Amino acid sequence: xxxxxxxxxxxxxxxxxxxxxxxxxxxxxxxxxxxxxxxxxxxxxxxxxxxxxxxxxxxxxxxxxxxxxxxxxxxxxxxxxxxxxxxxxxxxxxxxxxxxxxxxxxxxxxxxxxxxxxxxxxxxxxxxxxxxxxxxxxxxxxxxxxxxxxxxxxxxxxxxxxxxxxxxxxxxxxxxxxxxxxxxxxxxxxxxxxxxxxxxxxxxxxxxxxxxxxxxxxxxxxxxxxxxxxxxxxxxxxxxxxxxxxxxxxxxxxxxxxxxxxxxxxxxxxxxxxxxxxxxxxxxxxxxxxxxxxxxxxxxxxxxxxxxxxxxxxxxxxxxxxxxxxxxxxxxxxxxxxxxxxxxxxxxxxxxxxxxxxxxxxx
Amino acid sequence: xxxxxxxxxxxxxxxxxxxxxxxxxxxxxxxxxxxxxxxxxxxxxxxxxxxxxxxxxxxxxxxxxxxxxxxxxxxxxxxxxxxxxxxxxxxxxxxxxxxxxxxxxxxxxxxxxxxxxxxxxxxxxxxxxxxxxxxxxxxxxxxxxxxxxxxxxxxxxxxxxxxxxxxxxxxxxxxxxxxxxxxxxxxxxxxxxxxxxxxxxxxxxxxxxxxxxxxxxxxxxxxxxxxxxxxxxxxxxxxxxxxxxxxxxxxxxxxxxxxxxxxxxxxxxxxxxxxxxxxxxxxxxxxxxxxxxxxxxxxxxxxxxxxxxxxxxxxxxxxxxxxxxxxxxxx
Numbered sequence: 001x002x003x004x005x006x007x008x009x010x011x012x013x014x015x016x017x018x019x020x021x022x023x024x025x026x027x028x029x030x031x032x033x034x035x036x037x038x039x040x041x042x043x044x045x046x047x048x049x050x051x052x053x054x055x056x057x058x059x060x061x062x063x064x065x066x067x068x069x070x071x072x073x074x075x076x077x078x079x080x081x082x083x084x085x086x087x088x089x090x091x092x093x094x095x096x097x098x099x100x101x102x103x104x105x106x107x108x109x110x111x112x113x114x115x116x117x118x119x120x121x122x123x124x125x126x127x128x129x130x131x132x133x134x135x136x137x138x139x140x141x142x143x144x145x146x147x148x149x150x151x152x153x154x155x156x157x158x159x160x161x162x163x164x165x166x167x168x169x170x171x172x173x174x175x176x177x178x179x180x181x182x183x184x185x186x187x188x189x190x191x192x193x194x195x196x197x198x199x200x201x202x203x204x205x206x207x208x209x210x211x212x213x214x215x216x217x218x219x220x221x222x223x224x225x226x227x228x229x230x231x232x233x234x235x236x237x238x239x240x241x242x243x244x245x246x247x248x249x250x251x252x253x254x255x256x257x258x259x260x261x262x263x264x265x266x267x268x269x270x271x272x273x274x275x276x277x278x279x280x281x282x283x284x285x286x287x288x289x290x291x292x293x294x295x296x297x298x299x300x301x302x303x304x305x306x307x308x309x310x311x312x313x314x315x316x317x318x319x320x321x322x323x324x325x326x327x328x329x330x331x332x333x334x335x336x337x338x339x340x341x342x343x344x345x346x347x348x349x350x351x352x353x354x355x356x357x358x359x360x361x362x363x
Numbered sequence: 364x365x366x367x368x369x370x371x372x373x374x375x376x377x378x379x380x381x382x383x384x385x386x387x388x389x390x391x392x393x394x395x396x397x398x399x400x401x402x403x404x405x406x407x408x409x410x411x412x413x414x415x416x417x418x419x420x421x422x423x424x425x426x427x428x429x430x431x432x433x434x435x436x437x438x439x440x441x442x443x444x445x446x447x448x449x450x451x452x453x454x455x456x457x458x459x460x461x462x463x464x465x466x467x468x469x470x471x472x473x474x475x476x477x478x479x480x481x482x483x484x485x486x487x488x489x490x491x492x493x494x495x496x497x498x499x500x501x502x503x504x505x506x507x508x509x510x511x512x513x514x515x516x517x518x519x520x521x522x523x524x525x526x527x528x529x530x531x532x533x534x535x536x537x538x539x540x541x542x543x544x545x546x547x548x549x550x551x552x553x554x555x556x557x558x559x560x561x562x563x564x565x566x567x568x569x570x571x572x573x574x575x576x577x578x579x580x581x582x583x584x585x586x587x588x589x590x591x592x593x594x595x596x597x598x599x600x601x602x603x604x605x606x607x608x609x610x611x612x613x614x615x616x617x618x619x620x621x622x623x624x625x626x627x628x629x630x631x632x633x634x635x636x637x638x639x640x641x642x643x644x645x646x647x648x649x650x651x652x653x654x655x656x657x658x659x660x661x662x663x664x665x666x667x668x669x670x671x672x673x674x675x676x677x678x679x680x681x682x683x684x685x686x687x688x689x690x691x692x693x694x
Contacts, residue, residue, distance in 0.1 A: 087443065116476035126443065129475040136467055139432045143439020150395065150421060150445065173432025180427060335477040336511050338535035341563070341610035
């Protein structure tokens with residue numbers, strides 16, 4: 001004979017349906033229109049930034065770029081639930097959260113333009129630089145949480161990675177240790193259904209990605225990742241649980257990648273455009289705008305004013321980026337070690353000597 | 364020197380490593396030790412024995428079997444103000460953490476435009492001689508020494524085992540410390556006041572004028588023994604202990620070779636693409652015109668390290684081979 005020794009459930013949360021109607025009572029923060037408008041501004045600012053970044057890349061003025069179009073609510077909702085003293089550990093598609101936490105559009109343009117000075121954040125100094133490698137930042141977030149725990153600080157590390165990352169060992173190891181040590185860390189999976197060309201169904205046979213947390217002994221849940229109110233509520237609850245010693249949470253935010261993986265990708269090679277079309281009715285800006293309009297909190301005039309404001313801000317940042325003088329060649333040696341070892345100093349001097357020969361007019 | 368500093372105790376290399384860890388834990392509350400079996404078990408080479416009892420489970424952390432995970436956690440904690448010491452059982456298991464070490468710890472200062480350093484120390488055992496077979500006996504420190512952004516140490520003496528960790532833990536960049544498995548039981552006197560040791564300087568362990576034996580880690584005792592034998596045959600060998608594999612101390616290496624005019628490099632790593640190859644190239648670049656003979660290398664046979672003792676020993680650099688190589692270049 002056999003007995004059932006354990007049963008598990010995975011909850012799914014949503015506040016607004018795809019048409020922007022509240023499906024039940026909204027979380028308390030949504031009662032204050034300023035909070036919702038701040039979220040809408042965050043989403044809009046991200047989208048305007050993405051559009052400008054793609055335009056710059058297409059005209060040869062920015063490096064390869066990973067747009068977040070369609071999944072802004074995961075990043076913005078997550079960041080909106082954090083306190084300033086918490087630490088954000090993002091992957092490469094989380095500009096929405098970075099911008100909301102005070103990273104400037106100029107810094108982000110510099111970063112994506114290949115200038116590492118873009119990661120010298122004037123704002124959230126303890127937030128991590130963008131992790132381009134997939135999943136390797138998940139243990140880093142757990143490490144930040146361990147530092148908080150060892151110093152008895154009521155702070156939380158928040159890490160976002162994609163659906164593809166959940167198949168990698170670093171995520172499994174980070175989740176496991178976060179569970180064993182009950183670390184104050186929240187992991188958010190921005191499940192946009194695609195890992196470059198690999199669809200979610202081929203990533204894992206697991207029914208949800210959230211349930212992976214259950215194997216590591218802590219709460220895993222799903223949220224509608226195109227519903228910024230729900231993302232903020234669910235991530236916020238997890239962050240406060242972690243802050244009070246309740247350990248980690250894994251939140252799978254269900255969204256959809258409306259664009260290419262990056263500007264180096266052409267998704268039409270592996271994905272029918274027709275399959276993408278319906279998701280434009282699911283996207284997060286439209287949804288919140290519908291709700292705000294229906295409830296009389298947002299007008300066409302408001303929208304036009306916001307678009308003008310954001311376009312002007314991002315255009316000014318792009319201008320400042322394009323006018324930033326490039327670093328000199330010897331800058332390649334600046335950030336390898338805190339102090340330059342003798343051999344590297346020799347290599348730097350060699351480079352300088354050669355460039356003086358190659359470009360005598362510059363000396 | 365004070366009276367206290369002059370007092371000497373007979374300790375093993377293992378003891379010296381433990382004293383170094385203990386010193387760091389006492390001196391700096393940001394320091395904690397993390398790795399497999401470092402707590403209750405006392406470390407797989409008994410280096411951390413007793414530290415759990417003294418410092419408690421928060422600072423002496425037994426980890427799940429997750430080399431990449433706990434190395435990454437060490438990186439994250441280091442980037443947030445802590446001074447973690449990660450112990451990886453052996454360099455062989457460090458391969459599972461290679462992405463975290465090479466692609467993350469070594470690059471994050473660069474990738475963050477200087478915003479973040481990674482003041483992390485990673486200790487691991489290396490080398491053969493304990494009959495642990497091909498998957499537990501590698502000497503891969505040369506791979507790590509290839510990587511900009513890392514500092515790589517190989518303390519070979521008791522003073523260095525005690526003092527290099529001291530300097531490493533205060534360094535703002537990631538430092539890897541390789542402890543050769545055959546050194547743990549070696550013993551000798553250690554002054555009570557033995558302190559910090561620089562991590563960018565090689566050391567002359569024996570002076571000589573006929574040939575330079577350039578080596579590090581577990582091969583240092585072999586090179587010293589070879590020098591002893593050579594002295595009996597009228598050849599005075601100078602033994603250079605690299606101590607730090609990245610950055611290499613070219614100045615000390617080249618000064619020795621310029622003086623002796625002959626060099627034999629003894630390296631337990633495999634010969635092809637090795638540290639021995641790098642040192643040889645630097646000697647060519649910097650003191651070629653001082654040489655009276657081609658540079659010679661004594662490295663491990665390019666085979667997986669075998670299990671049976673006689674075969675394992677056959678694969679490793681040995682004293683007779685060093686003596687023969689030295690006589691070969693002296694002519």
